[in-house]
Amino acid sequence: VEERFDPFEVEILKDKLAATADEMGVVLARTSMSPIVYEVLDFACGLTDSTARVIAQTNGLTLFTGTFGPQVEGLIADYGLDGMRPGDVFATNVPYRGGTHTCDVCLVKPIFAGGRVIAFAVSVTHWIDIGGAVPGSIPPDATDIYQEGLRLPGVRIYDAGSRVDSIFALIAANIRLPRTGLGDLNAGTAAVAIGERRLLEACERYGLDLVLASFERVLEHGERTARAALTRIPNGLYRAEGVIDGDGVSDAQLPIEVAVTVGDDWLHADFTGCAPQAAGPVNCSTGALLSACKTVVRAITAPAARSNDGFFAPFSLTIPPGTVFSAEPPAPTGWYYEGAAFANDLFWKALAPVCPDRLGAGSYTSLCCSYVVGRDPEADELFVLAEPNVGGWGGSALGDGESALIATTDGDTYNFPAEVVEARFPVLVERYELNVAAQGGAGKHRGGFGVVREYRLHGGEDVSGYGSIGGSDRRPWGLAGGSEGTTNYLEYVRDGTVERRGRVAHVSLEEGQVVRSVTGTGGGFGDPRERDPERVRDDVRDGYVTIECAREIYAVALDPETLEVDAAGTAGLRSG
């Protein structure tokens, strides 16, 4: 079929498809009303073909890498291609049908050419609130999905171009910040409209047949790239085990495990043996599990390439239903990104020993999200300060781990500037610095550091806090002889008493009280005694490593006055 088309025109069209997804992303991020979209970039946009295969995708973060396909499939199953009309837009946020959690509202617009559906434009954004038991809609101790707000099971919100006002009214009546939520609905609708417009322009310019051929080429190209990369990974069966620290309802650790088989040019992950779905909301559904796994598949095959489903053709997955990674109704999934983060870490851990140039030691893993909610008397509004925290990444064969970098499940996600936070919320940011005090993560290439971020409550009313911090007990794993990293936690400080927590449901907070988020150091890579003594000296000068650690862990002796390396002393320590 392809022979009929000019190969260069197809290449040019491929780029246009990617550019269309980018443009949708720009529209969405720049017009959203939620800080969690415009700063955290908790959104994704893209195009699928008429059979729900992703052709182009722009992600703000990696958690949506695998969700579009199953979501569009669900809509096709519900309505049928024949039941859709030009100008329709559908909304879906059901976790068990390819989604993530109820806050992530996915909009899908069928695109028609030649009288039939040729593609779907898709956008998904995290709404700051979608109703349910608590502001922000993700109670850390939810025990079913009804506490997590309004469900939109593939609802038609635009009918042949006309807004379905009754649905908008229903949504507005069920969420706490309707202006923001409907603002994000507008932004998402604008994004899918841009996607439709650009694709139709391409059809006009290049012809429908060429556009459809370019879809196939995009997918073939992704698949070929991924298979070629997989041939470089040694065949074998690789296993990893781990735990998730508590589910929000109980602190009991949930055991998880994976067996990854690498073939000549394919990859299979078997998650059989993981804990059953938990009472609390750290569960994820298979859509989110797919995202977690596909992120690693991209990392070890083609991290710089543009996203499409072709890359994942060589990947398959086994997961029994009803586990912590394959939750079924009515299991809560509000903190699904905790489950997904640990699935990602597990898959990564299994493959790290055989992908030394693409995967390092373990990272702080959890997004370490903390919520502070209350009423802002100045604006006379409810406020929801929701924020993931950056943390330490593991060392790798290539070098030290990065400090203060956002977790794998996020992506091009920006932290909130203190000056912007203070302008928007009744808090003062009193400290934002590297968590060097934790140490840990020693290695020839050491782990990077997490952060300490402190809020002092400053003028809010009826303020409370909650959060769901993973890795409060489990530590990031070392690789090739490197040592473990350190833990993440939340601290509520009142009158000098410090309460340290991991997953915490609703704590009332008082004016002047401090909320402290602390993230850990990543795992180390290689034997610390092989670290270049000059780098250990620099680390001591910069306050990253104490002089005692230099001596005891890195076996490097330094002059306590000049902080120069004592070569003879170091040789003595290292020969021992």
Next chain:
Amino acid sequence: MSLRLATDIGGTFSDLVAFDEVTGALTIGKASTTPDDLPQGVLDAVGAAGVSPADVAELVHGTTVVINALTERSGARTALVTTQGFRDVLEIARGNRPDMYNLVSRKPSPFVPRRHRFEVRERVDRHGVVLRPLELDDLEAVVSACRRDGIEAIAVCLLHSYARPAHEEAVRDALLVALPDVPVTISSGITREWREYERSSTAVLNAYVQPAVERYLDALERRLHDEGLRGPVRIVQSNGGTTALRSARATPIRLVESGPAAGVIGAARLGERLGEPNVLYLDIGGTTAKCSLIRDGEPATTTEYRIEWRPDYAGHPIMVPVVDIVEIGAGGGSIAWVDEGGSVRVGPRSAGAEPGPACYGRGGESPTVTDAKLAAGVLDPEYFLGGRLRLHPQLAWDALRRLGDGLGLAPAELANGIIRLVNANMISALKLVSVRRGHDPRDFVLVAAGGGGAMHAAALGAELQVKRVVVPPHSGVFSAWGMGLAEARADAARTCVLEASASTAPELDAIFGELEREVATGLVAEGAHTGSARYERSADMRYRGQEHAVRVPIALGAVSVGAVEADFHALHRQKYTFDLEGDPVEIVTCHVSVFGGRAPMPSPPSPTGTATPAAKGCRRVDFDADGIHEATVFDRGDLPIGFQAPGPVVVEEETTTALVHPGQTLEVDEAGNLAVWLV
């Protein structure tokens, strides 16, 4: 004393353009850049043009000293002083991973190591209210550490200093007393916009380059003075305007994109002469292509610029107005290759000057865009760089064949494909600055400069349906030409979040008034005349709840908030397809720019050629989709004003070759530009 000189130091050549303000004559000089002694290159170019420095009324200079010091990491040993609790802001940065699937990602590494980042106790809130007084005693430890470690420059960035700079000023004054030889940069002295990481980075990078820039500008001024120059020297800033040496020394970070910005100003002034206020500007060199958009005569500027930024790398932010330029890795030297998935790609890797394209015969093995152009007949192997470099067509064909064989493509097919792919990359970049920002290319003329601009422009212009393509004379020294026409400019901005309502009009009037006095003072201090000064106001606005803002131009005089709001709704619609009329609107940051008055445009060259110039010859050119044709070849120097010819035509000059496709028409306009009419 009637000459305006403009000098542009590039990586290879130092260019000079001299405008005679009396006769209108224009002289060009070119000399090799002398990396170890940059002022010498400027003097050499002056010499090459045969200009006497004593005749120079004003010299305008564009420099790469700032960007070089940054990219080579050759600046000063710098320290940073911040608010207690925020020592690591520079290293934490924004924590983002633009290369999100790379799980061994690297962040930009800070220009100041942790051991040289110091804290002072103080705190100001967002309204500028002091919550904790400044403890100047904390500086004692800072001073002794700076002495011990030989610190050469200090940056200061305190929280909310955009709202109240007094603490930063006090820290600066104390440091200058204790360390009189160490220059101090305070963040609020450069920008009064919020976001502490971006402001810290701006202050640090300014401090980092300051000693090197100061040495350079001192040497340049002295040497020019020794040669007899008496007129003032002005420096081109990244905003496209010029500034006096004194302020260039104080905030050298404003010069970061000095050279490229001047090209955009040149395009704006060219548009003005053509009566075309809307210009798309494209400059194609050996390794990159740069695109910018000029609307209503003004180049778009941004304060969200980052050095070393790539789509997969965060880079280092600099919060000063920079002409908005999109740069892509596509130029004459861009190499064609096949990726792991079997697709042909062009660039961003470039063969550079060494070994250069395969056809240079210097050992290059991979086909480049220049090889494809040679194979397609666009380039004359005997007249490349005016015949100074002989090209080898056989080597180009061999390189194309080597790559094409594996793909089942004939060399000529591959050559066409390479040209089409590189054109598509440039189209994407041009759309990024136009369509993606809500502008319709059909309202614009495309001005093409650089060695490669004229070769690609006719095809790009046709695809984008621009009004016409314009290739200026001397397009090889277009940046220097633009510098000569740049005017004095100063900018100021203030973050101050206000609800847009009639009641905030007095507050806005006050802010704009204050900003205007501030920039006017700056301009007067530089010796510019304020009589002819022109002011521009704008504001970053958004719907309450949004974070990102839209820059809205605001009329001078008493602010009508209603009119401003209406403009905001319209711009939001234009950029993002929708507005939210009725929703509350906020003004976030106010901006003011002042322009010192435009230099007169040199008068057009007098016609040289005969009315019916003889063609140089004919050659077979592959116009891709437009077919293979015998094209008439002209030497640009032979073409008189008013000359017209139907395509297919090739116009050659020393530094570039212009292509006119079949169906298009070439015209030499009154100013000596080549105009290509597309339909």
